[in-house]
Amino acid sequence: MTTKVIKGGTVCTADRTWKADVLIEDETIKQIGEDLKGDEYIDAEGAYVIPGGIDPHTHMEMPFMGTTAAETFETGTWAAACGGTTMLVDFCLPGPDGSIKNAINEWHRKSAPQICTDIGYHMAVTGWNETIFNEMKDAVEMGVNSFKHFMAYKGALMIEDDEMFASFKRCKELGALPMVHAENGDLVADMQAQMLEKGITGPEGHAYSRPPEFEGEAANRAITIADTAGVPLYIVHVSCEQAHEAIRRARQKGMRVYGEPLAQFLTLDESEYFNTDWDHAARRVMSPPFRNKEHQDSLWHGLQAGSLQVVATDHAAFSTEQKRMGLNDFTKIPNGSNGLEERLAVLWTRGVETGRLTPNEFVAVTSTNVAKILNIYPKKGAIVEGADADIVVWDPKITKTISASNHHSILDYNVFEGFEVTAQSRYTISRGEVIWAWGQNSQPQPGRGRFVPRPAFPSAHTALSKWKELTAPKQIHRDPMNIPAGI
Amino acid sequence: MTTKVIKGGTVCTADRTWKADVLIEDETIKQIGEDLKGDEYIDAEGAYVIPGGIDPHTHMEMPFMGTTAAETFETGTWAAACGGTTMLVDFCLPGPDGSIKNAINEWHRKSAPQICTDIGYHMAVTGWNETIFNEMKDAVEMGVNSFKHFMAYKGALMIEDDEMFASFKRCKELGALPMVHAENGDLVADMQAQMLEKGITGPEGHAYSRPPEFEGEAANRAITIADTAGVPLYIVHVSCEQAHEAIRRARQKGMRVYGEPLAQFLTLDESEYFNTDWDHAARRVMSPPFRNKEHQDSLWHGLQAGSLQVVATDHAAFSTEQKRMGLNDFTKIPNGSNGLEERLAVLWTRGVETGRLTPNEFVAVTSTNVAKILNIYPKKGAIVEGADADIVVWDPKITKTISASNHHSILDYNVFEGFEVTAQSRYTISRGEVIWAWGQNSQPQPGRGRFVPRPAFPSAHTALSKWKELTAPKQIHRDPMNIPAGI
Amino acid sequence: MTTKVIKGGTVCTADRTWKADVLIEDETIKQIGEDLKGDEYIDAEGAYVIPGGIDPHTHMEMPFMGTTAAETFETGTWAAACGGTTMLVDFCLPGPDGSIKNAINEWHRKSAPQICTDIGYHMAVTGWNETIFNEMKDAVEMGVNSFKHFMAYKGALMIEDDEMFASFKRCKELGALPMVHAENGDLVADMQAQMLEKGITGPEGHAYSRPPEFEGEAANRAITIADTAGVPLYIVHVSCEQAHEAIRRARQKGMRVYGEPLAQFLTLDESEYFNTDWDHAARRVMSPPFRNKEHQDSLWHGLQAGSLQVVATDHAAFSTEQKRMGLNDFTKIPNGSNGLEERLAVLWTRGVETGRLTPNEFVAVTSTNVAKILNIYPKKGAIVEGADADIVVWDPKITKTISASNHHSILDYNVFEGFEVTAQSRYTISRGEVIWAWGQNSQPQPGRGRFVPRPAFPSAHTALSKWKELTAPKQIHRDPMNIPAGI
Amino acid sequence: MTTKVIKGGTVCTADRTWKADVLIEDETIKQIGEDLKGDEYIDAEGAYVIPGGIDPHTHMEMPFMGTTAAETFETGTWAAACGGTTMLVDFCLPGPDGSIKNAINEWHRKSAPQICTDIGYHMAVTGWNETIFNEMKDAVEMGVNSFKHFMAYKGALMIEDDEMFASFKRCKELGALPMVHAENGDLVADMQAQMLEKGITGPEGHAYSRPPEFEGEAANRAITIADTAGVPLYIVHVSCEQAHEAIRRARQKGMRVYGEPLAQFLTLDESEYFNTDWDHAARRVMSPPFRNKEHQDSLWHGLQAGSLQVVATDHAAFSTEQKRMGLNDFTKIPNGSNGLEERLAVLWTRGVETGRLTPNEFVAVTSTNVAKILNIYPKKGAIVEGADADIVVWDPKITKTISASNHHSILDYNVFEGFEVTAQSRYTISRGEVIWAWGQNSQPQPGRGRFVPRPAFPSAHTALSKWKELTAPKQIHRDPMNIPAGI
Ligand SMILES: [Zn+2]
Ligand SMILES: [Zn+2]
Ligand SMILES: [Zn+2]
Ligand SMILES: [Zn+2]
Ligand SMILES: [Zn+2]
Ligand SMILES: [Zn+2]
Ligand SMILES: [Zn+2]
Ligand SMILES: [Zn+2]
Incomplete structure (x- = not known):
């Protein structure tokens, strides 16, 4: 068993920053300290040594809107690795048979031979019946402890409120985390029709058809439902102040709600959709859409203040050709954009280099927080002894202009095209193995990645259940004399 | 044509207070000034002369929950008159045939021979189809310019979101005002079942099954839907900070949203439901339920600040015997409480006498504001020349202990039992006729009341439509060169 | 005594809009109704008949920053009249002797021979001692019921917090209204020095030296002080969300706080200060400064929602030559801008024509609300019988491009230069006299205006005092046995 | 060098919980893992192994209000140790000479021979002059990186706003953290006088004389000043929603503000002051005072949501005899209460056992967060290799009734008298030494504690400075042609 030492770097975690070497033995971190020795050395001079990024929101090869997301598990995990991300959590959708178990197995079948980094799944709950109720337990046993609910995409993935409530209650029993795509699907559908009628x-x-108010409303609704079910809630792709406000308001009542802005939402704005180049605009079509600068500020402030916890990408890559399916009708443009590979560099440049975030906060929102929320911390998202050696040597001196011409994604464009970033992964290490080395012609190794099962009942879940039990309604005991005899 | 002069009083309206006589000719106010002469005199020395109260939220003889509200149009309008209220707006429900037109006619049939004061209707929209779409126009033409939507009472009156949205859009076209009973009906139904399961x-x-969060959520949802439809919104029976917060938040975005707390919610709290006397508790069962002191404060502050505009009662009177239908199951207790007769006295005593409200604000929230919102101002809700002579000589020196034993409602109990109030109507004048005189053995005159048709398109409606048009989505014009040829 | 009839117009007040003629006898409104007859007729066909505007915030001939505001009482009231404003409330500053009484007399001496319209004063309290304490009572007796406090202009007008608190308590006793210029003067002074040091x-x-946070902080502080004193508070020239937020928050606690945005703040933004033409930028220098679009939206929404009540101008006109006193140092640019003449037209065009405000709300914020707050309603700010005949025939069909070349102010520029407005005063009537007629070469009549004394103790003051008394601290009565004997 | 192993426990830190032994060598943690061996064993079976508590707000032997706090450095640090707290940060006040350096040396002189645990200081800045400016740098070099400012105690410790601003700017330069006691001192002084006048x-x-509004106002003011200075801010003893609201609002604008509720504020309410036993009430007199239940909820929610970060005690112990100095005048009651010893047990019982907090959050708010804020993490506040072995074996099965009869403080009463707590420190370990063992008659070892110097420039400070620089005002460059020639 050869050992490796990451040498001379500055370890930067969610809670501190210090000079130290990191000794890796096999797949795990063996020791962190000064002057460590090993069989091999990985040069971290002048660089930060951070936990590998975790992107908790991706859609590889997702069948959606009549096509399939172009990014494969291989290209996606490879692009991620090049960008410093060592784990994805992908959304698993039930197939035509509606079975959760089968869907997870199908996702395994597709991903296993391809993945270059580790992976996990969130399971989508897109309807409600007894089989789903039962199979949610199977999912948890298979290591999937989070369930996604679409409040939009009416007529397709959208779930009704009472079904969602049933699913949330089931999550509570199972110690699982409900998630929502928060947009009011009824209103979106109507607005889409209105736009088309008007010739837009x-x-x-x-x-236009997905204004921030629709997202805020749905977030607020999901929060109320989760609070009633007595379960924490994770709101994916928070794009706007309205949803953020709903989250803050809930948290200030003691509710356990998490919010996930995307790297795109922090840095790109709605003017992209008004670009007179159709392709440019269509390539940015995703739901919710980009918002304006005020919303961006709100999201940055949320990350600083802790009212938002995680930066993801919702990476769902459709090629220009696929986008053109909606040439005459924007509702047919497959929804999704890229970001998997750029997330860390963009966030570092626009966040840490500006002073909006400390380096520790950068780590927190790119890996640690979501590892805790998903209950795989400190196996992932940490640099501590015993943790998986998912580590990035993060070089704050490598500058790069983001471009489709130099990215590793399968996509033929990049929504961050032209962004100047000032940091890159010098080495990306996945369970002890260097899978990416800057400027050294690294190649993807499909199939080396693994599925990471996640246990149920994270501490916030348990605490919340305790509080709910303590404050549960109590019967009033009435003397029979004070109860009328009936009629 | 004999004339009457209200003599020696202090006229108090929503905007000012001054010593003046009021000359009434036939049914209208002819003149306001000093030393007026007439054929008869009504003594107002030491009293305020205010616009007759308008209670915009009552349910006379309403068929509901397997029974019919005990208060008749006669007893209800009579009790109202005794308490200083000269107009009710009652909720009209469609009958089994679902027809709006027929329902209005049925309401006319029931109310016309009975009413002692004037009346108007809000029309309930409890489902959606083409007939309803068409008949909403008929309703407006028949003088009903407001439509109520129940977001609760699942399986009964409750309407689905997309139906409600359709109805709101129809209101926008018609210049009508949508109203909502804001509670999340799915969650209420589930919580009711949970309570019963637990033996509560x-x-x-x-x-327990109707917490403030459910009301806030529904209010927020209705607001978003109204904003999308581009129409003002009126939220009935606002009981809590959560709904009030949603209203405030909306108003601070320029939305036109109104909120109506009830006299009960301002003065009675949830401890009533924990009373060990079953009858006592059951008699207070209404939806939403009473809340705690913090919520009361929120509502008072809303009235002061203008974020809430109207005080109503949701008077829906079920006898103790009717209440006992739910002896073994609280979900079967007919929902409703009284207040029609006590509203002004309670609000004066707890509001004006404490300094929470000025006398002008008292008038605003008991008549003027709702008259404006419902577009019948200044015919009603005003003391100006030409207005209907719906006037109350309000004596701030008459004290009384509220009790079922001395009230005029048909009900066998009173939720304000034991309240000491410090003001009463000395004379209640309806279209020029003294229909109530304190201590003078006045008797009800059923059939003298009239239905008051209300025109569509109040100014807030028109202004909002203008703004929505101005800010409507605009198409981006793309050079054909920038649009791909398609695939 | 000749009578005049305003014929054929649509009367529009804060509470309603209707077709009616208005009969004027001498200086007051005699009758409002259909088909009125009189000795003379004023044509109002196709126009609104509204209460004359009241600008509650002006500085005529004010000695300030080493110079004197160029606008005289004559030119100022004349410009006002041309723009549809029939009353100003000017800020009276104590002279070198510090006497309030003398200052009021001095203001009378200056204004009386010059004013073309009616006028009132707010008295500035710029320090604290026994004489001021005593003379505040004199001021109230002289008809000045409002006292202004500068929280900025350190070393000049600025007052310390404890002095301000003393003055507020005095206001409470006297039934007077405290007002504040809310900016943190210490921080402004420091930031000014920093800017100059940096060469800015x-x-x-x-x-840069007067950010919104400084205004919000001061507003919040003044509110707390007023609440402690138990007196309502009026915050002049609210420019930003921060101050507005403080006001809203206070109002939602039942505090009686009023906010006054300016016409400039609603329509002009901070980019004006970045104009590369020095004169252009300097002419817009006023305190607080213009803010960005988000703040504008906040102010508009406040007017709609009722959390802000009054639109003023803070008209303090310094000529370009005067502005150039600060050529090498922006802190020496006399603070102030124009607006007196343009207020109504700008607010109508940007407010009513866009649907942001209803015509009634326009009247409320341009005259009625402030008349109520200053306790001169309905003498001013109303169209009711008995009121002063201060009336404007407001023609929504006259368009005009605002320009220094066509305005009536003495100023050599106009901050609204180039604004297209769509309404103008066809006739301005002051106490029954037509003092301005569009296109008819009207001339100023200096000296015809009068000082309007204002009584103390408006209703909000009285109500608040009652509430404060009711909720005052109560002593705990302890049995002597439970009080130790002492040491 | 003997080694010790904490055996069989569950390590619980701010970020995770896991079964592990902890090996201590000399004063530091050497290793964390399974089955560790050492010379001695400390039994942690069935217990949590947590970082020793840090109470960042104490006043040992403080000269104040004409007397001196009764708790000595010996008794205080000993009581702390018994309760599971291994480090205090005490407030150092300048002596009559006003010198910061001398004060720190005096504090060393007093504390060094007495302290049983480690200690740090915050330095009070109670005025402003060049010496203070200079000596602040000395303080930082002496290891004191935080400066406290009293906005209350007028005529004594209170500092004026402009002085405070000067001090904050100095903190920014030095990389130090300003702190404030946030209450409006002017208003408090006036209200105190009013109460006495009324005979209260x-x-x-x-x-009564210190309402929540005074605290909220001061917090808001300090935040604005800190934001202007460009420095983070720490608000001590946050007792109420108003201050919490100001903090939240600031954090949502990207400001770096921290809030510290006290254990007392979370669990005791204002009814204590209305107790008819004078001694009972007087013993609870501290500033700010206890608040009502709504405020308590706000504080708990802040800890959950992350808008508040630290739980302290403001331990300032005055004996009953000392309290009686204010027998005839509450303003003479020395302000302060106890809590040092009870903090962890109370917070665990009322927080963790109820589900309000997770065990990790408990650790975060009792040690880790403040160690980070004060820039001594992970030397203190962590269980990681290399950290000081300040560790508590926290036994969640030891129940105790808090009482003056069994506490270790010098005080003759206890504000938590009668509280049932369900957890206690089984062993308290300070830099590797067991200084307290439950039930084993441990004795204080005065003089073994050490002063812990704290470095300047924590990461939040650095990030904020970067952002402020990036967004600093920029000069507008004007063509000389566009600048007038001057006058
Ligand atoms: Zn989605
Ligand atoms: Zn997605
Ligand atoms: Zn209802
Ligand atoms: Zn109802
Ligand atoms: Zn000013
Ligand atoms: Zn001014
Ligand atoms: Zn303090
Ligand atoms: Zn303290």
Whole structure:
């Protein structure tokens, strides 16, 4: 068993920053300290040594809107690795048979031979019946402890409120985490129709038909439902102040709600949809859409203040050709954008280099927080002894202009095209193995990644259940004399 | 045509207070000034002369929950008159045939021979189809310019979100005002079942199953839907900070949203449901339920600040015997409480006498504001020349202990039992006729009341439509060169 | 005594809009109704008949920053009249002797021979001692029921917090209304010095040194002090969300706080200070400065929601030559801008024509609300019988491009230069006299205006005092046995 | 060098919980893992192994209000140790010479021979002059990186706003953290006088004269000043929603503000001051005072949501005899209460056992967060290799009734008298030494504690400075042609 030492770097975790070497034995971190020795050395001079990024929101090869996301598990995990991300959590959708168990197995079948980094799944609950109720338990036993609910995509993935409530209650029993795509699907559908009627068929119609109020409303509704079910809630792709406000308000009542802005939402704005180049605009079509600068500020402040916890990408890559399915009707443009590979660099440049975030906060929102929320900390998201050696040597001196011409994603464009970033992964290490080395012609190794099962009942879940039990309604005991005899 | 002069009083309206006589000719106010002469005199020395109260939220003889509200149009309008209220707006429900037109006619049939004061209707929209779409126009033409939507009472009156949205859009076209009973009906239904399962069958289960969060959520949802439809919104029976917060938040975005706390919610709290006397508790069962002191403060502050505009009662009177239908199951207790007769006295005593409200604000929230919102101002809700002579000589020196033993409602109990109030109507004048004189053995005159048709398109409606049009989505014009040829 | 009839117009007040003629006898409104007859007729066909505007915040001939505001009482009231404003409330500053009484008399001496319209004063309290304490009572007896406090202008007008608190308590006793210029003067002074040190000497330094946070902080502080004193509070020239938020928050606690945005703040933004033409930028220098679009939206929404009540101008006109006193140092640019004449037209065009405000709300914020707050309603700010005939025939069909070349102010520029407005005063009537007629070469009549004394103790003051008394601290009565004997 | 192993426990830190032994060598943690061996064993079976508590707010032997706090450095640190707290940060006040350096040396002189645990200081800045400016740098070099400012105690410790601003700017330069006691001192002084005038001389007068609004106002003011200075801010003893609201609002704008509720504020309410036993009430007199249940909820929610970060005690112990100095005048009751010893047990019982907090959150708010804020993490506040072995074996099965009869403080009463707590420190370990063992008659070892110097420039400070620089005002460059020639 050869050992490796990451040498000379500055370890930066969610809670501190210090000079130390990191000794890796096999797949795990063996020791952190000064002057460590090993069989091999990985040079971290002048660089930070951070936990590998975790992108908790991706859609590889997802069948959606009549096509399939172009990014494969291989290209996706490879692009992630190049960008410093060592684990994805992908959304698993039930197939035509509606079975959760089968869907997870199908996802395994697709991902296992391809993945270059580790992976986990969130399971989508897109309807409600006894089989789903039962199979949610199977999912948890298979290591999937989070369930996604779409409040939008009416007529497709959208779930009704009472079904969602049933699912949330089931999550509570199972110690699982419900998640929502929060947009009011009824209103979106109606607005889409209105736009088309008015002759607004271009990508701007996408933005118009999904205003921030729809997202805020749905977030607020999901929060109330989760609070009633007595379970924490994770709101994916928070794009706007309205949803953020709902989250803050809930948290200030003691509710356990998490919010996930995307790297795109922090840095790109709605003017993209008004671009007069159709392809440019269509490539940015995703739901919710990009918002304006005020919303961006709100999201940054949420990350600073702790009212938002995680930065993800919702990476769902559709090629320009696929996007053109909606040439005459924006509602047919497959929803999704890229970001998997750029997330860390963009966040570092726009966040840490500006002073909006400390380096520790950067680590927290790119890996540690979500590892805790998903209950795989400190196996992932940490640099501590015993943890998986998912580590990135993060070089704050490598500058790069983001471009489709130099990215590793399968996509033929990049929504961050032209962004100047000032940091890159010098080495990406996945369970002890260097899978990416800057400038050294690294190649993907499909199939080396593993599925990471996640246990149920994280501490917030348990605490919340305790509080709910303590404050549960109590019967009033009435003397029979004070109860009328009946009629 | 004899003339009457209200003599020696202090006229108090929503905008000012001054010493003046009021000359009434026939049914209208002819003149306001000093030393007026007439054929008869009504003594107002030492008293305020205020616009007759308007209670915009009552349910006379309403068929509901397997029974019919005990208060008749006669007893209800009579009790109202005794308490200083000269107009009710009652909720009209469609009958089995679902027809709006027929329902209005049925309401006319029931109310016309009975009413002692004037009346108007709000029309309930409890489902959606083409007939309803069409008949909403008929309703407006028949003088009903407001439509109520129940977001609760699942399986009964409750309407689905997309139906409600359709109805709101129809209101926008018609210049009508949508109203909502804001509670999340799915969650209420589930919580009711949970309470019963736990063996909580008493009235406390009613309070537990309808927490403030459910009301806030529904209010927020309705607001978003109204904003999308581009129409003002009126939220009935606001009981809590959560709904009030949603209203405030909306108003601070320029939305036109109104909120109506009830006299009960301002003065009675949830401990009533924990009373060990079952009858006591059951008699207070209404939806939403009474809340605690913090919520009361929120509502008072809303009235002061203008974020809430109207005080109503949701008077829906079920006898103790009717209440006992739910002896073994609180969900079967007919929902409703009294207040029609006590509203002004309670609000004066707890509001004006404490300094929470000025006398002008008292008038605003008991008549003027709702008259404006319902577009019948200044015919009603005003003391100006030409207005209907609906006037109360309000004596701030008459004290009384509220009690079922001395009230005029048909009900066998009173939720304000034991309240000491410090003001009463000395004379209640309806379209020029003294229909109530304190201590003078006045008698009800059923059939003298009239239905008051209300025109569509109040100014807030028109202004909002203008703004929505101005800020409507605009198509982006793309050079054909920038649009791909398609695939 | 000749009578005049305003014929054929649509009367529009704060509470309603209707077709009616208005009969004027001498200086007052005699009758409002249909088909009125009189000796003379004023044509109001196609126009609104509204209460004359009241601008509650002006500085005529004010000695300030080493110079004197160029606008005289004559030119100022004349410009006002041309723009539809029939009353100003000017800020009276104590002279070198510090006497309030003398200052009021001095203001009378200056204004009486010049004013073309009616006028009132707010008295500035710029320090604290027994004489001021005593003379505040004199001021109230002289008809000045409001006292202004500067929280900024350190070393000049600024008052310390404890002095301000003493003055507020005095206001409470006297039934007077305290007002504040809310900016943190210490921080402003320091930031000004910092800007100059950095070499930022141009007008942009003015904006930088007075950020919204300084205004919000001061507003919040003044509110707390007023609440402790138990007196309502009026915050002048509210420019930003921060101050507005403090006001809203206070109002939602039942505090009686009023906020006054300016016409400039609603329509002009901070980019003006970054204009590369020094004169352009300097002419817009006022305190607080213009803010960005988000703040504008906040102010508009406040007017709609009722959390802000009054639109004023803080008209303090310094000529370009005077502005150039600060050529090398922005802190020496005399603070002030124009607006007196443009207020109504700008607010109508940007407010009513867009649907942000109803016509009634326009009247409320331009005259009625402030008349109520200052306790001169309905003498001013109303169209009711008995009121002063201060009336404007407001023509929504006259368009005009605002320009220094066509305005009536003495100023050599106009901060609204180039604004297209769509309404103008067809006739301005002051106490029954037509003092301005559009296109008819009207001339100023200096000396015809009068000082309007204002009584103390408006209703909000009285109500608040009652509430404060009711909720005052109560002593705990302890049995002597439970009080130790002492040491 | 003997080694010790904490055996069989569950390590619980701010970020995770796991079964592990902890090996201590000399004063530091050497290793954390399974089955560790050492010379001695400390039994942690069935217990949590947590970082020793840090109480960042104490006043040992403080000269104040004409007397000196009764708790000595010996008794205080000993009581702390018994309760599971291994480090205090005490407030150092300048002596009559006003010198910061001398004060620190004096504090060393007093504390060094007495302290049983480690200690740090915050330095009070109670005025402003060049010496203070200079000596702040000395303080930082002496290891004191935080400066406290009293916005209350007028005529004594209170500092003026402009002085405080100067001090904050100095903190920014030095990388130090400003702290404030946030209450409006002017208003408090006035209210105290009012209470005495009214004859309210008892302890209830203390509560009445320090309402939550005064605290919120001061917090808001300090935040604005800190934001202007560009430095983070720490608000001590946050007792109420108003201050918490100001903090939240600031954090949501990207400001770096921390809030510290006290264990007392979370669990005791203002009714204590209305107790008819004078001694009972007087013993609870501290500033700010206890608040009501709503405020308690706000504070708990802040800890959950992360808008509040630290739980302290403001331990300032005055004996009953000392309290009686204010027998005839509550303003003479020395302000302060106890809590040092009870903090962890109370917070565990009321927080963790109820489900309000997770065990990890408990650790975060009792040690880790403040160690990070004060820049001594992970030397203190962590269980990681290399950290000081300040560790508590926390036994969640030891129940105890808090009482003056069994506490270790010098005080003759206990504000938590009668509280049932369900957890206690089984062993308290300070830098590797067991200084307290439950039930084993441990004795204080005065003089073994050490002063812990704290470095300047924590990461939040650095990030904020970067952002402030990036967003600093920029000069507008004007063509000389566009600048007038001057006058
Ligand atoms: Zn989604
Ligand atoms: Zn997604
Ligand atoms: Zn209802
Ligand atoms: Zn109802
Ligand atoms: Zn000013
Ligand atoms: Zn001014
Ligand atoms: Zn303190
Ligand atoms: Zn303290």
